[in-house]
Amino acid sequence: MHSRTLGRSGAVVAAQTLGTMTFGNEADESTSHRIIEAYLDAGGNFLDTADVYSRGTSERIIGKWLAANPKDAERLVITTKGRFPMGDDANDYGASRRHLSRALDASLQRLGVERIDLYQVHAWDALTPLEETLRFLDDAISAGKIDAFGLSNYTGWQITKAALAAEHRGWAPPVTLQVQYSLLVRGIEHEVVPAVLDQGIGLLPWSPLAGGWLTGKYRREEAPTGASRLGENPERGMEAWSLRKDDERNWAVIDAVREGAERLGCSPAQLALAWLDRQPGVTSTIIGARSVEQLQANVAALDVDVDEETLQHLTEISRPQAEVYPYGELAIKQRHRDLTP
Numbered sequence: 017m018h019s020r021t022l023g024r025s026g027a028v029v030a031a032q033t034l035g036t037m038t039f040g041n042e043a044d045e046s047t048s049h050r051i052i053e054a055y056l057d058a059g060g061n062f063l064d065t066a067d068v069y070s071r072g073t074s075e076r077i078i079g080k081w082l083a084a085n086p087k088d089a090e091r092l093v094i095t096t097k098g099r100f101p102m103g104d105d106a107n108d109y110g111a112s113r114r115h116l117s118r119a120l121d122a123s124l125q126r127l128g129v130e131r132i133d134l135y136q137v138h139a140w141d142a143l144t145p146l147e148e149t150l151r152f153l154d155d156a157i158s159a160g161k162i163d164a165f166g167l168s169n170y171t172g173w174q175i176t177k178a179a180l181a182a183e184h185r186g187w188a189p190p191v192t193l194q195v196q197y198s199l200l201v202r203g204i205e206h207e208v209v210p211a212v213l214d215q216g217i218g219l220l221p222w223s224p225l226a227g228g229w230l231t232g233k234y235r236r237e238e239a240p241t242g243a244s245r246l247g248e249n250p251e252r253g254m255e256a257w258s259l260r261k262d263d264e265r266n267w268a269v270i271d272a273v274r275e276g277a278e279r280l281g282c283s284p285a286q287l288a289l290a291w292l293d294r295q296p297g298v299t300s301t302i303i304g305a306r307s308v309e310q311l312q313a314n315v316a317a318l319d320v321d322v323d324e325e326t327l328q329h330l331t332e333i334s335r336p337q338a339e340v341y342p343y344g345e346l347a348i349k350q351r352h353r354d355l356t357p
């Protein structure tokens with residue numbers, strides 16, 4: 017598996033991150049441990065979790081594995097997140113110093129580690145002054161609890177504001193941004209991608225298969241059933257069946273991915289992941305799996321030899337249709353410093 021540096025930090029991470037949102041949910045403890053091992057066997061070294069994943073269970077499952085495998089644990093670059101509710105009290109969530117300091121300590125304890133390589137703020141918090149969050153993160157680095165920090169689900173202006181606010185005060189800057197990005201969800205290309213490229217922030221796409229849609233396993237005419245994310249809960253999150261099934265553009269993209277994969281002799285999931293790995297700014301794609309088989313199939317995506325024509329076709333067919341002024345063609349041309357009409 018090829019590697020890249022983590023934004024402007026010196027850490028080197030694999031081009032695919034192991035996402036662990038399924039741990040303690042679709043994947044029980046022993047399956048989760050086997051998924052970690054299969055990922056390491058494939059050459060991976062970057063593991064993403066969050067305190068909210070199964071309310072601390074994902075971190076606990078990882079912590080148990082780290083304790084039992086200290087040598088392999090040493091190789092891993094570990095990232096977790098705080099900000100979403102971990103209790104019912106008004107202070108059990110948010111990006112305040114009060115909440116994040118407790119959330120970070122609890123994550124360290126569940127993971128059983130002394131420091132976390134990358135600590136991420138799971139989402140923007142409109143209530144907490146940005147400087148309070150940034151100062152806390154800088155202090156956490158000075159205290160040796162984290163090596164670096166990242167952001168997640170921020171908009172372009174929020175990323176730039178955070179990066180510049182940290183720089184002006186001489187605090188550590190954000191090194192990564194984790195956002196939803198896939199052939200079905202490309203909204204970040206308008207402003208988030210230019211913002212991270214401008215600030216040298218590494219992009220970590222989540223839900224690269226749109227929660228399973230880009231595997232081609234959901235069909236127009238059949239409501240999902242069985243042991244799949246939507247089979248178990250058709251209305252789950254951003255993958256929801258009702259959200260996507262009436263959108264003809266989604267089906268056109270899925271059909272194109274299926275056809276391209278057939279031509280190349282790979283799976284639709286592999287082609288969708290290979291496309292994403294080649295997009296500007298992408299540092300490491302966060303892949304999720306409920307089984308070792310899914311994990312092994314998806315890490316092989318990086319070995320798929322995809323021709324330019326196929327990549328271009330997927331880019332064209334999945335291009336967001338509505339032009340949102342001023343993020344249209346002009347913005348794309350400006351990004352490439354080509355202003356000829």
Ligand SMILES: NC(=O)c1ccc[n+]([C@@H]2O[C@H](COP(=O)([O-])OP(=O)(O)OC[C@H]3O[C@@H](n4cnc5c(N)ncnc54)[C@H](OP(=O)(O)O)[C@@H]3O)[C@@H](O)[C@H]2O)c1
Pocket residue numbers: 034035036037038042064065138168169194195221222223224225226227228229231233243244245246285302303304305306309310311313314
């Ligand atoms: N920062 C954030 O706000 C945020 C939000 C969401 C996720 N994340 C991170 O991103 C990671 C990945 O997100 P995601 O799980 O939504 O990613 P995804 O790759 O879009 O979806 C993964 C799911 O697709 C299905 N799948 C994967 N490979 C498959 C294959 N080869 N064949 C058939 N089905 C397959 C599986 O679900 P089923 O088999 O159950 O259908 C699997 O759990 C998470 O683990 C988490 O670390 C971050």
